[in-house]
Amino acid sequence: MIRLLVTDVDGTLLDNKSELPDFNKKALIECLDRKIEIILATGKSFASIFWLVELLGLKMPQITLNGSVIVAKDSQIISFVRINPEYYHEIIADIRHGGCSPLVALADGRILYDKEHPTFEAFRKINEKLLKVEDIDDEKYCRSCVDISVTIKESDPLDTYLRSKYEGKLQLVRSGEYFFDILDLDATKGNALKQIAEKFGFKKEEIAVLGDSYNDLSMFDQSGLRIAVKNSYEKVLQAADFVTDENYNCGLGKAIYKYILKD
Template sequence: MAYKLVALDVDGTLLNDDHEITEKTRNTVMEAAKQGVEIVLCTGRGPLNSIPFMKSMGLGGYVISHNGAATVEVETQKIVHQFGMDPLQLEPFMKYCREHGVHFDVNTAFEMYVDQVEELAGPVRFMYENYLMLPSNLPAWEELSGPVVKLTAFGESADMDRVYGDWSKWNLPLNMLRSGEFFIDLMHRDASKGNALKQLAANRGYQQEEVLAIGNYFNDITMLTFAGMGIAMDNSPVEVKAAANAVTTSNNEDGVHEALVKYCLS
């Protein structure tokens, strides 16, 4: 099968554990693009800290950001589509976080907000520095730059397990998912990587069987199951591997390179 659209998760997939794209993987992605494969990043990150990876590989096109809540054109930074939420739906979750000492941020397509940016310190500040995004102070809802597309809770894995368990007992009006060991995301109920990738593929004229997707975590399952070929990284949880058609090597062993060579460049 000739795959024409390749969706790549970023953290834990395209990037190794040092948050870098290796030269081998970079060259292989660029070679696939040179041969006519359209590359799209499909990530939990926002556009501003995912588009630079596309530009570093000389790629245009699109990024599917915020776990599918906002699709953005690389060159113009135009929002192609976004799933906006009613921010009032987030207030019970924000109240919970404040009462239980759980850090959270609120995201529009291009902006990120926290309660007190000047108080960010320790692991929380280090997390934002690693992800190349420093938030601003959260204003009143009517002062936001655009629709809210995501709320993210951040903390130790055990704490996130507890929060996820508590919120799972609520009558959720939103899509809740674990986007990483230390993260829980709340989005519009229709927002997912799979839905956004399906919409982009249709807009670009690709059939489902012409789409290949590579990911490593629970938030990637919808795009792995939508794609004609879904590939899980070896560093994926067993449930993610079970949802995929194939498994490649880990993000520290150039798994994206291995997959593209096998399925797109052979």
């Protein structure tokens, strides 16, 4: 019996306009009515999903910034995993050398940049607020950084370079077509889910996970029911127990009724 439902946000829960379809909302509310708890697990900050937490009346801690920060419903930080400071300035320099501008996410959820880049529009389209600062090389940002991201496609040479240099040293995660994130090795959605599950007494077989991207695979490892939306990456589709419809066709809602509520 499923007691906890964990879902990715963009590309899974929301449609391609970053809106919550009424059918998905209805399915989630029915889960809550049946005492099935819900956790949103996102690569974004808590501020960008707060409207969903309020709309659905969620009570559980939420997984943000690719698992590096767990946040309570009242916006209080429960725990965070920061990037090893010894890598911080080197990563920033590598991204700049690759012709891009880095985005730095802090434990408090702020996402910073010091030089505008056209690709930032991809972040703004998913309701992520970016804050301009004078210099992200400042040590005060280094000390509380949990995620460094760059907006590049998988085919970009910078993707290959960063992977070859930092593989095994840092967590390298692609959470969408344009989103490449660098985090501490311990910062994963799966580790965050495991921490919450242990605290609240959820067994692996009582957890269902819905996702679409590489950063959701670590959560599949912590769940008894793994569901991918049809628009997922091939590796995610292969790892899933079931594949539901696309995110823009209310795949999440359909999966909830078919595999969880079984109506």
